[in-house]
Amino acid sequence: MAFFTTVALLWILSVAAAQNTLQNVALRGRSTQSTNFEGLSSSLNAIDGNLDPIYARGSCFSSKQEASPWWRVDLLQTYRISYISITNRGDCCADYINGAEILIGDSLANNGNNNPRFAKITAIPLGGTDTFESCTGMTGRYVNIILPGTTGYLTFCEVQIFGVPVTPHCNN
Template sequence: MTMVVVTDVTTIPPTLACTNPEVLRNIAVGKAASQSSTNKKQGGVAELAVDGNKNTDLRAGKSCTWTNKEFQPWWKLDLGSSKDVYQVVITNRQDCCSFRLKNAEVRVGDDPKHENNPVCGMMVMGKRSRQETVTMNCGCGESMQGRYVSIQLKDKTQQMHLCEVEVMTL
């Protein structure tokens, strides 16, 4: 009697890392920013996400945005003219509530209405929403063209905090 052993093997193809140009620079510092609302109690205005300060402690660092608790809060940056955007790097709040970045979606494009612009990278989900630094690769080696960069929490009612947003170009 011959015994046949069958093994159930699932092969998952490896995910290739994005290869962006090595010399990218942040062009977001000091650009005009806006957001859906501002938590008046804490004063987390939109411009704090592009002040060059990556302090992740909202109260001690005084350098993070803070919206009110609302449905699908958003933040938007105007670069002044259309640029080739390779990455958007978000510095997330770490002293509390880092989970609030869950369901964040980044968009880059030339339409002032952020919801009309194409999505950059993948929605922030799971453990990734708690990371201090979340990097969105817009085209995985290719750039996306746009004047406006936006971040919005999708399909949820929540406050949103952003401690720094970097827009990386050549």
């Protein structure tokens, strides 16, 4: 009986440890965007680990003004996403992210913009960070942020994606 109690305790501790070890998997990803605004903007700025909300300091992303601008990160494998935090610009243009959608999935159809919606961003205050959670943990390799059906700029400074790898199961 003590053996089963020990095994159960070890299993509980390992589950608890795994839940506390969520990492920002975006840091290992590869990013791209529909367009890139001139100057210091780069899609990579949004996954550099730097939460600085001032565009002029080189840690923010901005698209050009266009129809349905988007940004995407390839996480290089499929993850079960628990939550995503986005830091908005702090120097201007806080409303450039209003109405954006966060999409997660494994498809690159339409540049990944056909994947299911994880969350809709109504507004993030100037320089603020907002967190979007999933009770069920959506899975996907690609995370997109898009302003669907809108002509404008898309801009933000950091995207942090917390999740765990999805491991394939063998059917032997």
